[in-house]
Amino acid sequence: AALPLLTRAHALRPKDGELTYHLIVALDANGNRNAAKSMLKTLLASGVKFDDLAKAQALATSWH
Numbered sequence: 001a002a003l004p005l006l007t008r009a010h011a012l013r014p015k016d017g018e019l020t021y022h023l024i025v026a027l028d029a030n031g032n033r034n035a036a037k038s039m040l041k042t043l044l045a046s047g048v049k050f051d052d053l054a055k056a057q058a059l060a061t062s063w064h
Helices: 003-012 017-029 033-046 053-062
Strands: none
Touching: 003 017, 017 033, 017 053, 033 053
């Protein structure tokens, strides 16, 4: 249910790492892992720091 809100928030603040990470999790939970993986790869490559960075890195590792 949060996916549309997170998508909108991400459109407004695309450089917000925390918000992007939560969108990635929501995409995956809604069966869109390919989009989630792509977005996660881009997020981690950006070098942006955010509270859930360690969780994002762990998620990326679990998907390999």
